[in-house]
Amino acid sequence: xxxDPVSPKYIARSPAIAARKLGEEMVIMSAADSTLFTLNEVAxxxxxxxxxxxxxxxxxxxxxxxxxxxxxxxxxxxxxxLVKELAGHGILLVSDQPIAGTAPQRQENP
Amino acid sequence: xxxxxxxxxxxxxxxIPLSAHLDITYRCNERCEHCYLxxxxxxxxxxxxxxxxxxxxxxxxxxxxxxxxxxxLLRRDCFDILAYGRSLLFNVKLKTNAVLIREAEARRLxxxxxxxxxxxxxxxxxxxxxxxxxxxxSLRRTLxxxxxLKSQGLKxxxxxxxxxxxMFDAAGTQALAAELGVSYTxxxxxxPMMDGxxxxxxxxxxxxxxxxxxxxxxxVGNVEEFCAPPPSADDEVLEGTPCSAGHTAIxxxxxxxxxxxxQFPLPSGNLRRQKFIDxxxxxxxxxEVRSIRAHDLPTCSSCTHLSNCTxxxxxxxxxxxxxxxxxxxxxxxxxxxxIPTANMxxxxxxxxxxxxRPAVSGLVQIRA
Numbered sequence: 001x002x003x004d005p006v007s008p009k010y011i012a013r014s015p016a017i018a019a020r021k022l023g024e025e026m027v028i029m030s031a032a033d034s035t036l037f038t039l040n041e042v043a044x045x046x047x048x049x050x051x052x053x054x055x056x057x058x059x060x061x062x063x064x065x066x067x068x069x070x071x072x073x074x075x076x077x078x079x080x081x082l083v084k085e086l087a088g089h090g091i092l093l094v095s096d097q098p099i100a101g102t103a104p105q106r107q108e109n110p
Numbered sequence: 111x112x113x114x115x116x117x118x119x120x121x122x123x124x125x126i127p128l129s130a131h132l133d134i135t136y137r138c139n140e141r142c143e144h145c146y147l148x149x150x151x152x153x154x155x156x157x158x159x160x161x162x163x164x165x166x167x168x169x170x171x172x173x174x175x176x177x178x179x180x181x182x183l184l185r186r187d188c189f190d191i192l193a194y195g196r197s198l199l200f201n202v203k204l205k206t207n208a209v210l211i212r213e214a215e216a217r218r219l220x221x222x223x224x225x226x227x228x229x230x231x232x233x234x235x236x237x238x239x240x241x242x243x244x245x246x247x248s249l250r251r252t253l254x255x256x257x258x259l260k261s262q263g264l265k266x267x268x269x270x271x272x273x274x275x276x277m278f279d280a281a282g283t284q285a286l287a288a289e290l291g292v293s294y295t296x297x298x299x300x301x302p303m304m305d306g307x308x309x310x311x312x313x314x315x316x317x318x319x320x321x322x323x324x325x326x327x328x329x330v331g332n333v334e335e336f337c338a339p340p341p342s343a344d345d346e347v348l349e350g351t352p353c354s355a356g357h358t359a360i361x362x363x364x365x366x367x368x369x370x371x372x373q374f375p376l377p378s379g380n381l382r383r384q385k386f387i388d389x390x391x392x393x394x395x396x397x398e399v400r401s402i403r404a405h406d407l408p409t410c411s412s413c414t415h416l417s418n419c420t421x422x423x424x425x426x427x428x429x430x431x432x433x434x435x436x437x438x439x440x441x442x443x444x445x446x447x448x449i450p451t452a453n454m455x456x457x458x459x460x461x462x463x464x465x466x467r468p469a470v471s472g473l474v475q476i477r478a
Contacts, residue, residue, distance in 0.1 A: 015223065016223050017199070017223075018173065018199050018200055018201035018202070018223075018225065019199045020168070020171060020172070020173040020199065020200075021171070022117065022120060022121060022124070022126060022128075022171060022173070023120060023124055025120075027117060027173055029173075029201050029225070031223040031224075031225055034225060034226075034265065036113050036114065036117075038113065038116075038117070
């Protein structure tokens, strides 16, 4: 998968955000600087799975590759890019250890 | 097109209420002369009822949540409501007079992740501000709160309403906002009371003052552009809808009544008897509001100003016809450009009654 099995990467939604699903996209606003983001369908799947306890490699394998037709290496590379960007804006937390205290999951709409 | 505009367009296309304004009380510790509310408690929603409403709003797709009043902090459960809203991942904006905010409250708002606090300030001079709020010491306490909120790193906006009582203080109040390092808005809109009474409209700033504001780049940006004659209306304008009220935005009273907007008191349902999603999707009133296009407006569709008019359908409704003109917006269009509106011309011809029906008696704030 391209992930380093020795040091898994854990990701968690920051509690300092507002988020809601609008159609297939996720709308997110950072409480820190009011920057508004929209995530596409694939990025939304990763975002929703960012529970702080599931390694990124597992999210990509089970959620992304399980639902979308994409090569695992490509999916993992893209996921790492997304994680880096969202972490840079402070709306996603990244650690090599499981993370406690993530934002809740209530983001869906009918 | 900005990301925000794209979101609004998408929400309208999908029929999703992107924003909701929830007044959790009409009670207030100030008695502002221009206020449109009756402050007695007529049976506010309980904490549990409000939590239920917030659950329903989140399920319906609401992202932006305004918590306001009255003075929302008069409710002992205000912070519980804010915390519950944040747990549902709303983007929360609090509208308050801030009189009850000290350091501890400011710290708590920051910890909750409230995105913005909008505070009513009517003048930089205590005698003017306190004269409007009828609460001695209110400016001092409000500004103290602004400093507490700023020290916590919260985004603060001073919201001023231009009226006769403070019309010479707008610039000084803007300078005060700059000194405090916070944003500033100036709104010349005085609305009728929610029960339909119009006495407070006499407080609207006179035309000369509005003209001065509309020629000030601090408020309008590019004056030449802002005051230019309007472009002619094309098909897109004629097929357009007036604003987000009832389309992507909704208003809920402390008594669970649902209106298209706080400025559009058209009773459209009640959350004590109906589910929000059923009101949002099936209310005949909301569907009527949504059905109106610019070409349906009997007077305004032929007006020179149609393409960039700020006509508020709620103010028009309070004048007696949601498809009619809003006199206050006609005034703004005229003051901006010097060109009379179709409504003004028709009134001049008929002696003042054109395009209007008698005010309806059903403009009630409370429904049993």
